[in-house]
Amino acid sequence: MIRLLSDLLSRQDLTKPHTLLTRLIASFCICLAWIVLHGFYGLLASVVVYLLGVEIMGLPLQTMFYPFMIGLLSGCWKSFLSLRDYWGNYGHGTS
Helix, strand or coil: CHHHHHHHHHCCCCCCCCCHHHHHHHHHHHHHHHHHHHHHHHHHHHHHHHHHHHHHCCCCHHHHHHHHHHHHHHHHHHHHHHHHHHHHHCCCCCC
16 A cells, blocks of 8 residues: 555656545555554553453443444544645645
């Protein structure tokens, strides 16, 4: 995916704005990267909650899903902030 994005951006003329297709592909890569990263963090936290909370302290099994959901929501929020920055500040050309 990084190769696709770098190849696509290397073909762009720096003086012209990015095309809609380029913006959509870059936006997809940004969203996917943040959601996967924070989802992985949430998965690691879920394992810790399962081992400590469910096994040792006897909490309900549903509590292990909360860190994963928080991680996904955090990834969505960071995606939104990054997309707002990308669409507002990058790819507009220099002319």
